[in-house]
Amino acid sequence: QKEPVIISIKNDASAPVINKNIYGHFAEHLGRCIYGGFFVGDTSKIPNTNGVRNDIIKALKELKIPNLRWPGGCFADTYHWKDGIGPKEQRPTIVNQWWGGVTEDNSFGTHDFLNLCEVLGAEPYLSGNVGSGTVQEFADWIQYANFGGKSPMSDLRKKNGRTEPWKVKYWGIGNEAWGCGGNMTAEYYAGEYRKFATFMADWNNSGGINRIASGANSSDYNWTEVLMKNIPLNMLGGVGVHHYSVIDWNKKGDAVNFSEEQYFKTMQQALKMEELVTKHAAVMDKYDPEKKVAMVVDEWGGWYDVEKGTNSGFLYQQNTIRDAVLAGATLNIFNNHADRVRMANLAQCVNVLQAVILTDKTKMILTPTYHVMQMYNVHQDAKLLPLSFNSPLYTLKDQTIPAVSASASKDKNGAVHISLVNIDAVNKHKIEIDVKDLTSKNFTASILTASKLQDHNSFENPNKIVPVAFKGFENKKGKLEIIIPPFSVLVLEGK
Ligand code: AHR
Numbered sequence: 429q430k431e432p433v434i435i436s437i438k439n440d441a442s443a444p445v446i447n448k449n450i451y452g453h454f455a456e457h458l459g460r461c462i463y464g465g466f467f468v469g470d471t472s473k474i475p476n477t478n479g480v481r482n483d484i485i486k487a488l489k490e491l492k493i494p495n496l497r498w499p500g501g502c503f504a505d506t507y508h509w510k511d512g513i514g515p516k517e518q519r520p521t522i523v524n525q526w527w528g529g530v531t532e533d534n535s536f537g538t539h540d541f542l543n544l545c546e547v548l549g550a551e552p553y554l555s556g557n558v559g560s561g562t563v564q565e566f567a568d569w570i571q572y573a574n575f576g577g578k579s580p581m582s583d584l585r586k587k588n589g590r591t592e593p594w595k596v597k598y599w600g601i602g603n604e605a606w607g608c609g610g611n612m613t614a615e616y617y618a619g620e621y622r623k624f625a626t627f628m629a630d631w632n633n634s635g636g637i638n639r640i641a642s643g644a645n646s647s648d649y650n651w652t653e654v655l656m657k658n659i660p661l662n663m664l665g666g667v668g669v670h671h672y673s674v675i676d677w678n679k680k681g682d683a684v685n686f687s688e689e690q691y692f693k694t695m696q697q698a699l700k701m702e703e704l705v706t707k708h709a710a711v712m713d714k715y716d717p718e719k720k721v722a723m724v725v726d727e728w729g730g731w732y733d734v735e736k737g738t739n740s741g742f743l744y745q746q747n748t749i750r751d752a753v754l755a756g757a758t759l760n761i762f763n764n765h766a767d768r769v770r771m772a773n774l775a776q777c778v779n780v781l782q783a784v785i786l787t788d789k790t791k792m793i794l795t796p797t798y799h800v801m802q803m804y805n806v807h808q809d810a811k812l813l814p815l816s817f818n819s820p821l822y823t824l825k826d827q828t829i830p831a832v833s834a835s836a837s838k839d840k841n842g843a844v845h846i847s848l849v850n851i852d853a854v855n856k857h858k859i860e861i862d863v864k865d866l867t868s869k870n871f872t873a874s875i876l877t878a879s880k881l882q883d884h885n886s887f888e889n890p891n892k893i894v895p896v897a898f899k900g901f902e903n904k905k906g907k908l909e910i911i912i913p914p915f916s917v918l919v920l921e922g923k
Contacts, residue, residue, distance in 0.1 A: 432858040432909070433832055435817040437846075439865055446837055447722075448494040448808035449771040450762045451801060452553065454727060456501035457536075458527040458780050459742025465778035465787055466544070467536045474790055479536070480544050483792045484778060487785055488548050491798065492805040495551040495598065497726055497773045498541050502526040502608035504600070505559030509569045512537020513588050526608060528741030542573065542594040551597055553726075553773070558602030558620055558642070559610035567627040570599065575631035595633045598640060598771070600726065601625060604670065605642040606651060614654035617642065621655070625663045640724050640771075643668025644708065646700075652708050656715035666722040666771060669708055672731040672781075673697035673754055683732035683745035684882050688853050691750050691881050692824045694730060695851050698754045699829055701728070701761045709768040722770035725762065729775045729782030730754050743780045747795035747885075749878040749893060749915050751782050755800040756833065756849040756876075756917035759807075763835035763847075766812050774801070786887075793890040799876050803895055803919045806845040810837035813844065822852040832857055832912075844868045844922040850912040853881055857912050864906030868922025871908060873898040877916035 455461050468474045468481055475482040499507050503526055511520050512534045519534040545552040554573070556566045571581035573596045582593070601624050602609045605617040612620065621641055630637040641664060644651035655667055675681050675693045686694075708723060730751050731743075738744045755774070762769045774797070778785045784798035812835070819830035831852040838844050844866050850857055863871075875898035885892050898918060901910040912918055 432860045433817055433820060435815055435834060435859060435861045437836055437861065437863065437866065438814045438816070440814055443812040443814055444767040445809060445811050446763050446766040446807045447770040449551070450759070450766070450769060451492070451805060451808055452495040452497065452771055452773040453493055453777040453784070454497040454501070454773040454775050455777045456780065457499050457503045457507070457524060457532060458501060458776065459739065459744055460779040460787070461776050462536050463532065467540065469535065477547060478543060479540065481787070481792070484785055485547060487792070487794060487798070488550070491784065491802050492808060493548055493550045494808060495553050495771065495773070496545055496548070496777065497553040497555060497600070500555055500603055501727075502603065504555035504603045505557050505561070505609045507557050508561065508565065509538055510565070513539065513584070527743070528739050538569075538573065539588060539590060542596065546594070552594070553598035553600065554596055555600035555603050556624070558605065558624060559608075563624055563627050566624055567629065570596075570628055570637065571631055574633045574637070577632070593633070595635060596637070597633075597635055598638050599628060600640045600642065600668070602642040604645070606645055606648070609642055614651045615658070618655055618658035621659055622663065638665035639663060640666040640668060640726070643670060643724065643726070646671045647704060647707070649707055649711055652711045656712055661716055661720060664721050666724040667712065668724045668726045669704060670727040671701055671704055671725065672727070672729060672775070674731045680732045683735065684748055684884060686750070686882065688881065689824060691853055692822075692827070692829070694750060694754060695757070696827070696829055698730070698758055701758050705761060705765045705769055709765065712768065719768055723768045725769060725772040727775045728758060728772060731781055745781060747783060747786070747797050748881065749796050749876075749883050750881055752796035752800045752876055752893070752917055753849055753851055753915050755782070755797045756804070756847065757851060759800070759804050760833045760835040760847060760849065763807055763812060763837065764814070788887050791887045793885050793887055795885060796876060796893045799893065799895050800917050803874060803876065803917065804847055806839060806843070806919065806921065807835070807837045807847070810839040810845065812837050820857060822855075831855070832859065842867060846920040848910070848912055848918045848920070850914055850916050852914050854914055856914055859910045859912060861908040861910070862906065863908055863922060866922060871901070871903055871920055871922045873901060873918055873920045875916055875918045877913055881915055
């Protein structure tokens with residue numbers, strides 16, 4: 429590469445704070461995410477806290493997981509929360525119509541999930557059933573979880589062993605209402621939303637509740653337009669968007685054995701997030717110029733063919749350095765749009781799609797995506813430092829995408845963090861960043877990379893891809909000169 433990429437940093441007082449909730453996760457009753465993933469039951473030999481694996485709790489705490497969305501996904505619109513409370517042996521079963529047709533015993537329910545969130549220090553984000561549930565059922569769930577006084581639902585909660593309300597802030601009104609949530613039109617869903625939202629009292633929950641609308645499928649801007657136009661802003665805390673990086677829904681390709689061309693196509697899909705966020709935000713700006721309503725990208729990530737020999741309804745896939753690059757680039761997009769994107773949830777947390785954790789009986793591994801989320805957690809609640817630069821291009825055959833992705837922030841202690849991704853599968857890139865105007869003088873860096881695009885962590889070799897200290901940069905009198913290797917994610921810290 430001839431010319432270096434020149435990145436300039438603006439120390440802009442009016443820049444937004446990056447909401448920590450951008451770093452959220454998602455746990456659905458799907459495959460081995462809850463059962464056999466998080467939840468092994470309190471009689472398991474695997475060390476656990478009330479049935480949830482201790483190794484997962486530890487890993488997610490270290491990740492600083494800010495929020496967790498549950499119980500779906502598509503499952504949410506079939507879920508009846510009252511089936512998951514009370515004595516476990518008396519709970520009815522449910523057949524998971526969306527994911528593998530398996531029968532569940534409802535042993536992981538509201539108490540298990542909300543107590544887990546407390547242990548993790550994460551905000552719960554509950555998706556309520558609109559598709560096959562009732563307004564009353566939904567309103568009762570909020571009263572059960574949030575009401576501190578005397579009421580039928582708070583009495584029931586106390587009878588089931590929990591005195592204090594959990595004060596759940598984030599409530600999703602259905603999921604993918606345009607698809608598995610009921611195949612509704614945007615107009616019909618907006619009406620349903622208004623009805624459900626009307627009866628969702630916050631039951632004196634001092635923080636108030638945040639109602640989140642089931643959002644658009646990728647580039648369906650009309651969906652966002654109809655919701656913004658038809659739902660009064662005071663009823664709307666957030667509007668969702670779902671976007672998966674899929675090469676082709678009929679031919680997604682293997683999660684590990686992929687070509688450079690497939691890698692390129694995955695990145696094309698991942699980088700589409702920039703356009704999606706920009707265009708959905710433009711629609712929202714028309715109706716909400718003060719940006720009161722959050723954009724909530726409550727499902728995102730890479731989606732490949734399931735691992736051979738596993739249940740096709742369980743969506744179990746490995747996670748390579750491709751996924752780390754995808755995550756790093758996507759999180760940079762969210763950071764840079766922090767004025768509107770205020771929550772996001774990677775799909776999904778354990779054993780499903782772009783998981784941060786994989787388990788196999790007693791074993792547990794952290795994926796390359798986990799390491800990116802951990803390297804980037806320094807951006808949580810830090811002030812965005814807007815960047816400007818022209819990215820070099822990564823070209824394959826006759827197609828091009830930007831090769832370099834970046835974002836930066838300054839945390840409460842004044843430390844600066846710059847996250848850089850080299851998406852290019854072949855070329856390293858030279859980057860220059862002028863940091864003279866920043867108070868930070870001493871820089872250190874860590875990098876996540878691999879020798880091959882297909883490299884991943886396995887149960888036999890769990891630490892093949894881990895972040896390491898990076899020395900490939902120099903601070904030349906306030907100008908950082910960095911050589912970033914192909915397919916790598918780098919975070920610089922300046923103090
Ligand atoms: O994350 C898997 C599924 O993808 C979710 O259940 C659904 O909302 C989406 O289509």
